[in-house]
Amino acid sequence: MSSGLAAVAKGFQGFARYFGGVLGADAYAKYLEHHRAAGHSAPPLSEREFWRDRTDRQDSNPQGRCC
Amino acid sequence: MAETPDRRSAARGEGAVATDTDLPPSALDEKVREAEDKKWTPGKIALWAAIALLGGVAWFMLAIIRGETVNAIWFVFASVCTYLIGYRFYSKVIERYITRPDDRRATPAEYKADGKDYVRTDRNVLFGHHFAAIAGAGPLVGPVIAAQMGYLPGTIWIIIGVVLAGAVQDYLVMFFSMRRGGRSLGQMAREELGVIGGTAALIATLLIMVIIVAILALVVVNALGESPWGVFSVGMTIPIALFMGVYLRYLRPGKIMEVSLIGFVLLMAAIIGGGIVAETPWGADIFTLDKVTIAWGLIIYGFIAAILPVWLLLAPRDYLSTFMKIGVIVMLALAIIVVRPEITVPAFSEFASRDNGPVFPGALFPFLFVTIACGALSGFHALISSGTTPKLVEKERQTRFIGYGGMLMESFVAIMALVAAISIDRGLYFAMNSPVALTGGTVETAATWVNSLGLAGVNITPDFLAQTAANVGEESIVSRTGGAPTLAVGLAHIMQQFIGGTAMMAFWYHFAIMFEALFILTAVDAGTRVARFMLQDSIGNFVPKFKEASWRPGAWLCTAIMVGAWGAVLLMGVTDPLGGINTLFPLFGIANQLLAAIALSVCLAIVAKQGTFKYLWIVALPLAFAAVVTITASYQKIFSSTPAVGYFANNAAFSKALAEGKTEFGTAKSVAAMEAVVRNTAIQGWLSVIFVVLSIIVIATALLATVRAFRNRTDATAARGNEDPARPSRVFAPAGLIPTPAERELMAEWDKVPAELRFERAGH
Numbered sequence: 001m002s003s004g005l006a007a008v009a010k011g012f013q014g015f016a017r018y019f020g021g022v023l024g025a026d027a028y029a030k031y032l033e034h035h036r037a038a039g040h041s042a043p044p045l046s047e048r049e050f051w052r053d054r055t056d057r058q059d060s061n062p063q064g065r066c067c
Numbered sequence: 068m069a070e071t072p073d074r075r076s077a078a079r080g081e082g083a084v085a086t087d088t089d090l091p092p093s094a095l096d097e098k099v100r101e102a103e104d105k106k107w108t109p110g111k112i113a114l115w116a117a118i119a120l121l122g123g124v125a126w127f128m129l130a131i132i133r134g135e136t137v138n139a140i141w142f143v144f145a146s147v148c149t150y151l152i153g154y155r156f157y158s159k160v161i162e163r164y165i166t167r168p169d170d171r172r173a174t175p176a177e178y179k180a181d182g183k184d185y186v187r188t189d190r191n192v193l194f195g196h197h198f199a200a201i202a203g204a205g206p207l208v209g210p211v212i213a214a215q216m217g218y219l220p221g222t223i224w225i226i227i228g229v230v231l232a233g234a235v236q237d238y239l240v241m242f243f244s245m246r247r248g249g250r251s252l253g254q255m256a257r258e259e260l261g262v263i264g265g266t267a268a269l270i271a272t273l274l275i276m277v278i279i280v281a282i283l284a285l286v287v288v289n290a291l292g293e294s295p296w297g298v299f300s301v302g303m304t305i306p307i308a309l310f311m312g313v314y315l316r317y318l319r320p321g322k323i324m325e326v327s328l329i330g331f332v333l334l335m336a337a338i339i340g341g342g343i344v345a346e347t348p349w350g351a352d353i354f355t356l357d358k359v360t361i362a363w364g365l366i367i368y369g370f371i372a373a374i375l376p377v378w379l380l381l382a383p384r385d386y387l388s389t390f391m392k393i394g395v396i397v398m399l400a401l402a403i404i405v406v407r408p409e410i411t412v413p414a415f416s417e418f419a420s421r422d423n424g425p426v427f428p429g430a431l432f433p434f435l436f437v438t439i440a441c442g443a444l445s446g447f448h449a450l451i452s453s454g455t456t457p458k459l460v461e462k463e464r465q466t467r468f469i470g471y472g473g474m475l476m477e478s479f480v481a482i483m484a485l486v487a488a489i490s491i492d493r494g495l496y497f498a499m500n501s502p503v504a505l506t507g508g509t510v511e512t513a514a515t516w517v518n519s520l521g522l523a524g525v526n527i528t529p530d531f532l533a534q535t536a537a538n539v540g541e542e543s544i545v546s547r548t549g550g551a552p553t554l555a556v557g558l559a560h561i562m563q564q565f566i567g568g569t570a571m572m573a574f575w576y577h578f579a580i581m582f583e584a585l586f587i588l589t590a591v592d593a594g595t596r597v598a599r600f601m602l603q604d605s606i607g608n609f610v611p612k613f614k615e616a617s618w619r620p621g622a623w624l625c626t627a628i629m630v631g632a633w634g635a636v637l638l639m640g641v642t643d644p645l646g647g648i649n650t651l652f653p654l655f656g657i658a659n660q661l662l663a664a665i666a667l668s669v670c671l672a673i674v675a676k677q678g679t680f681k682y683l684w685i686v687a688l689p690l691a692f693a694a695v696v697t698i699t700a701s702y703q704k705i706f707s708s709t710p711a712v713g714y715f716a717n718n719a720a721f722s723k724a725l726a727e728g729k730t731e732f733g734t735a736k737s738v739a740a741m742e743a744v745v746r747n748t749a750i751q752g753w754l755s756v757i758f759v760v761l762s763i764i765v766i767a768t769a770l771l772a773t774v775r776a777f778r779n780r781t782d783a784t785a786a787r788g789n790e791d792p793a794r795p796s797r798v799f800a801p802a803g804l805i806p807t808p809a810e811r812e813l814m815a816e817w818d819k820v821p822a823e824l825r826f827e828r829a830g831h
Contacts, residue, residue: 016324021192022199022393023386023500027183027322034182036529052182055378061184062377062596064450065385065589067206067279067441067659 005067091816094170094462095809099291103809104159111581115155122148128565129414130219134226136409137218139486143404146226150475153230161235164682165674167244167668169478173796175248175458178389185249190468190800197456197473198538199389201237201448202396203586205441205659206481208286208550211488211557212652214496217416218489220435225485228436228443229478232689236444237452238470239670239686244453245460246790252453252666253601256765258486258789259672264768268665269760272450273601275658276631279447280594281636282655284369285647288294288361288637289549290580290744296540298361299340300577301584302354303721304384306366308332311383326383327390334387338577342540355542357630362641365591366634373595373626381592388589399483399558402565408490412630416493417522425501426548427649428711433700436692437656442481444693446662448474450597464802487557488550494518494527495544499553502646503546504734510536513545523674540573548648548797577644591633596627598634644740645717645733654751659759661762664693668769675776676788683773694766701759705752714752721745 020026028050035044045053087093096416125144128137162168176295179185188196213221244250251259266562291297309763311330319325344350357366372380417430418424427438441447452470460466497520498513508514510529517527536544539559544552559575569576593802602625607614613621640647667690674686707713710720710733721744724732733742799817801810 018192018195020324021189023193023327023389024196025321028321030186031182032103034180034186035185035822038180038182048320051315052378052534055316055376055382058377058382060600062593062600063200063455064447064597065203065388065593066201066445066447066451067203067283067587067590 069737078645080717087795087797090306090797090820091799093799097815099809103807115152118151120147122152128761129222132218133414136411137509138407138409138608139403139490141337141409142218142222142482142486143400145222146479149230150479151227153234154472154475155359157230157312158234158238158467160686161238161471162464162467162683165677165679165685166239166466166527168466170244170462170464170799171791171796172227172463173794173798174245174460175791176460176531177796177798178791178794179248179458185458187461187798190461190465190802191804193456193459193461193465194392194469194473194804196459197451197469199392199739200451200455201393201445201473202324202480203285203441204286204479204551204583205447206477207484207554207583207586209441209656210481210485211550211553212426212500212648213435214412214485215416215424215500216431216435217413218410219414219808220419220431221439221485222482224436224439225443225478225481228439229474229516231476232473232663232692233442233444233448234471235475235685235689235826236446236667236670237448237594238467240449241452241470241667242463242466243462243670243673245457245463245466248791249454249458253452255666255673255789256669259669259676260765260768260772264668264765264772266762267764267768268669269601269605271665271758271765272662273598273605274754274757275446275662275760276594276598276601277632278636278654278658280591280598281633281640282651283594284362284365284591284633284637285640285651287547287584287587288358288365289547289648290551290584291356291361292358292547293355293542294771295351296341296573296577297580297584298354298356299344299350300337300581301588303337303340304334304387304581304585304588305380307337308380308384308387311386312379315383316378317588318413323386324778327386327819330383330387331390334391334581338574338581342573342578344536345540354559358641359638362634366630366637368588369591369595369634370626372592373599373630380598383534383590384585384589384592388582391585396480396483397577398562399487400479402558403483403486406564408486408561408564409488410489411524412489412493412496413523413766422709423711424818425497425649426506427652428709429653429700429703433696433703434653434656436696437653437660437700437722438658439481440663442478442484442658443479444660444689446659446664446666449662449666461798461800461804465800465828468803473593484554487561488553489557491557492527492559493522493523493551494525495532495556497522497525498527498532499544499547499556500550502548502734504644504646506546508543508545510543512543517788527538538569538572539576541576546646549582549645551583554583580810583747593615595626595629599625622760636750639750642743643747644735644744650714650747650751653704654701655702657697657755659756660693660697660700661758664697664762665765666691667693668766672769672772672776675773678776679781680777680780694762697760697762697767697830701755704755705759714748714755718745718748718752721748788830 028047029051032044121144125141128141129145143195176185176187208220253269256268260478269334291301307330311326314326422428427434494517497517506516510532514527514529532545539556540565555576558579559572562575563569563572603613603621612618640651643650667686671690674683703712704714708716710717721732721741730738732741734743799813
């Protein structure tokens with residue numbers, strides 16, 4: 001029973017992660033990963049700075065949404 | 068033209084990309100992949116035979132048997148099986164002979180990686196992301212309006228059109244943009260077609276965006292007019308989005324899932340609250356607005372939304388809209404599969420062979436093919452498929468899944484919208500979708516008028532119309548044109564059998580109106596912004612100051628121009644005595660398909676320049692179809708002598724009536740209304756002229772480029788000229804939804820690579 005429950009929980013988690021990915025919720029984590037992998041010496045942006053920068057850049061670089 | 072082996076391998080970039088010997092291969096071995104692809108095990112053969120058989124039976128049920136009723140499940144089988152076959156076989160032909168992806172080449176997301184715009188994204192996540200960006204209200208509205216002709220023409224066009232045209236366009240544009248570092252369609256047009264073709268494409272795109280935004284806005288206005296419940300709940304999305312924006316900016320940055328859930332709960336509360344508010348006298352008083360007021364509200368809103376910072380309104384509403392989009396579509400699919408409504412609409416209606424249908428005028432060819440744009444072939448997608456998504460693709464081979472597959476998904480949404488629309492009573496359909504000039508606007512006149520149409524099996528009573536309106540919590544449902552309310556009634560009709568019964572119908576109706584409005588408002592916002600930047604960029608060529616995105620006066624002026632432009636078309640549609648949707652919707656479809664023709668022209672030129680003449684027909688076929696359909700439709704809209712079809716014929720008829728001193732003519736009951744018709748038809752007519760001329764210029768320059776490429780075909784150096792140089796890839800990921808055994812093997816090899824070796828460190 002508990003293993004079934006765990007499977008359901010795991011499935012739900014996987015779905016939530018996928019859905020978050022579609023919404024772009026994991027953008028900061030990916031940025032950190034990139035930052036680490038690229039070996040920058042400067043510290044990465046904080047989470048708040050990253051999201052601020054992200055939406056501010058969209059101001060001058062809008063993305064279309066379809067009909 | 069047959070290619071020599073040498074040229075072909077040169078074009079494939081073989082040998083050009085040196086792969087890293089420390090790492091496992093970044094692509095499957097070509098021979099292993101081919102062998103796997105061509106190995107037909109008995110199980111595989113049985114599976115595809117079953118898919119083909121089921122699809123065949125479903126098409127047989129829909130197209131040949133056409134009994135008294137047909138079950139909705141056949142639409143699902145016919146579409147899904149056709150999509151699977153198109154995806155498995157046709158898109159592979161395109162991959163093999165036209166795009167020829169090479170996984171040893173790094174994608175822009177790899178070689179331009181910046182952790183922000185260029186980010187390698189898991190293919191399944193990107194599929195969802197891309198789908199959410201391309202699908203909106205379009206596929207939900209067009210098929211509903213096209214249902215006037217019966218279910219079969221629309222079904223065939225949506226399913227066959229997407230396989231041979233729409234998905235081909237999306238896939239090719241995405242692939243070519245990816246090979247060019249994620250360049251936009253406009254930039255590619257300039258490069259491939261030269262200054263004249265590029266400029267014409269740019270102006271056409273700008274005008275087309277204005278039309279598309281205006282008509283989407285018209286759909287919202289028609290859905291919200293005289294509907295206090297709808298106005299309240301859709302209006303509430305603004306404070307909800309503002310709250311989410313502030314929450315994400317200041318309270319808990321980056322917690323997108325969390326804020327989307329909160330937003331969703333608030334949205335549901337707004338729908339339920341709308342029902343309560345609309346019942347109260349003060350609520351009905353404040354929120355019952357006529358269409359002109361709503362249109363002005365939307366124009367003012369559009370301007371403010373487009374100059375506000377993205378974080379405050381656009382970004383949060385986008386999250387909300389994506390959240391709803393995926394949820395609604397999954398729910399609708401489930402409901403259709405569980406409920407399996409019986410469809411009583413005939414395959415071909417009485418209007419299929421006439422050109423005077425009340426919902427939209429014109430004959431089946433070409434007008435059905437422009438009425439259903441999104442879902443079958445949508446030029447607007449080319450703007451999304453170039454630019455945004457290509458910067459996120461992880462491996463070249465994945466573009467088939469994301470580009471072609473994503474469009475198949477949208478087509479499926481269109482099929483479900485069609486099913487929802489035709490599951491309601493046919494008489495109700497015509498009462499809802501015909502302009503008030505015909506129905507008279509009351510339940511009695513509408514019932515009398517619908518029954519007088521002489522449609523087989525249609526006999527509605529005023530009571531039925533009044534009862535349906537009451538069930539969905541509306542004052543009236545007569546002449547609620549634009550497709551959205553019909554879809555909402557259809558969805559409520561299906562969903563109440565799934566969850567909640569009749570008591571829940573009003574909730575489901577407003578739920579549907581809410582999500583359609585949400586999609587459209589997001590598209591209006593984003594469209595205004597994108598158009599504003601295009602305008603700023605264009606003016607910037609003459610007045611350089613305008614190129615500075617941060618220069619407020621320039622940004623505001625260009626926003627005002629764009630909002631003014633679509634606002635004028637919107638007001639024209641709202642006040643049109645002939646009923647805005649049926650005169651303007653063809654213009655929307657024509658504009659969208661012309662954009663498709665432009666995008667396909669660019670693809671044609673690129674494919675020709677690659678020297679792939681033998682398979683040029685894969686691009687030429689949809690291009691020719693789109694060109695013939697749109698140019699014929701434009702021609703008829705401009706030159707037809709039938710006033711209902713031709714803008715100028717209508718213009719002349721009303722001008723003549725005015726000159727003769729008549730005070731009412733046709734559906735226009737006053738001199739002012741007649742003057743409005745004269746003005747509107749002139750504007751619509753000239754817009755058609757401009758669109759078609761610009762598109763012909765673009766198509767002609769593309770054909771010229773193609774012919775030139777054919778003449779110079781021995782000059783192999785020109786091949787792939789505008790692509791970014793090939794760089795070796797240092798990652799691997801499977802191409803499709805489910806990894807193949809060979810891909811799994813390679814993935815396992817990559818899993819063994821120490822983490823510090825996996826990402827490129829050089830270049831930073």
